[in-house]
Amino acid sequence: MKKVFKFKSELFNKESTWTHDENLEKLNGKVWAPKKLAEANKLLRKLKTPLPK
Amino acid sequence: MKYEMYSEYSFTNDLGVVDFISIGKNGAIPKRITFTTTELENVYNLAFGDVDENGTLNDYRISDNGDRNKILATVFNVVDIYTKKFPERWIFFSGSTKERTRLYRIAVGINLDELSQIFDIYAFVQEELKLFAKNMEINAFVIKRKVY
Numbered sequence: 001m002k003k004v005f006k007f008k009s010e011l012f013n014k015e016s017t018w019t020h021d022e023n024l025e026k027l028n029g030k031v032w033a034p035k036k037l038a039e040a041n042k043l044l045r046k047l048k049t050p051l052p053k
Numbered sequence: 054m055k056y057e058m059y060s061e062y063s064f065t066n067d068l069g070v071v072d073f074i075s076i077g078k079n080g081a082i083p084k085r086i087t088f089t090t091t092e093l094e095n096v097y098n099l100a101f102g103d104v105d106e107n108g109t110l111n112d113y114r115i116s117d118n119g120d121r122n123k124i125l126a127t128v129f130n131v132v133d134i135y136t137k138k139f140p141e142r143w144i145f146f147s148g149s150t151k152e153r154t155r156l157y158r159i160a161v162g163i164n165l166d167e168l169s170q171i172f173d174i175y176a177f178v179q180e181e182l183k184l185f186a187k188n189m190e191i192n193a194f195v196i197k198r199k200v201y
Contacts, residue, residue, distance in 0.1 A: 010171055011054055011133045012126065018134075021063035024070045032070075032087035033100035033112045033149075040098045040145050041091055043193055046180040051096070051143060051195070052173065 054167050056126035068138060071131050072104065077118030084124065085110050086131050091145060096195065099146035101128055112149040125160050133171065136198035147177075147193035154193070161194065162187040172196045 003020040031037065063072040068088065075082040083104040088097040102112030132144055148154035158176075161168060165187060168174060175182050176191035185194065 007134050007137075009058075009130045009133050010137075011167065012056065012058060012130055014058065014060065014130075016058075016060040016062060016130060016134070018062045018064050020066065021072070024063060024065045024072065027070055027108070028065065028067075032085075032089050032110050033098070033102070036100055036112060036147070036149055037089055037091065037098050040147070040193070041093075043177055043180070044091055044093045044096060044145070047093075047177075047182060048180055049182045051093070051182070052175070 054164055057123045058126040058130050059123065068135050073127060075118050075120055075124060077120040079116060079118045082116050082118055086128060088135060095141055096143040096145055099144050140198045140200055143195050143197045145193060145195045158191055171199060173199055
């Protein structure tokens with residue numbers, strides 16, 4: 001039986017329905033948007049100021 | 054915020070992958086939002102795009118489905134839910150092109166007052182991190198849920 005959750009967004013004050021998908025779990029470990037991730041890491045590496053606490 | 058959004062999602066347990074369907078003038082288009090670890094602890098890269106036939110994420114395709122604002126609102130809704138579950142995580146995001154980064158900058162700028170109530174919003178300006186302000190020229194955003 002699929003797990004289904006309802007969440008209310010604080011931003012939109014609307015409810016959304018979230019259904020767990022076993023097939024998506026099989027994608028676990030996959031690197032998504034590798035080019036964009038590489039660009040993100042590049043920027044983060046150059047960061048001169050630390051992320052605020 | 055008073056925007057339409059998609060409200061039916063499929064997800065993985067860690068919320069690393071969230072799928073929804075865009076419905077518009079070109080039909081039903083599967084969309085995917087992903088959160089991936091970066092080299093910096095507690096910083097996650099947000100990627101978003103169409104799901105290709107082979108199941109990969111295509112963040113360059115322009116689907117032109119006539120629902121751009123609804124999709125942007127949906128992405129923010131997912132970030133809202135994600136950061137409720139993981140309030141300690143920073144979310145890094147930028148567009149896959151300069152035009153898309155500009156679009157995100159405008160969208161965040163228009164809604165900055167409401168977004169700032171929930172998130173601390175910083176922007177990469179060149180290689181420096183600055184508190185985001187409207188019309189700032191930026192490379193990317195990094196945001197975190199405010200903890201009260």
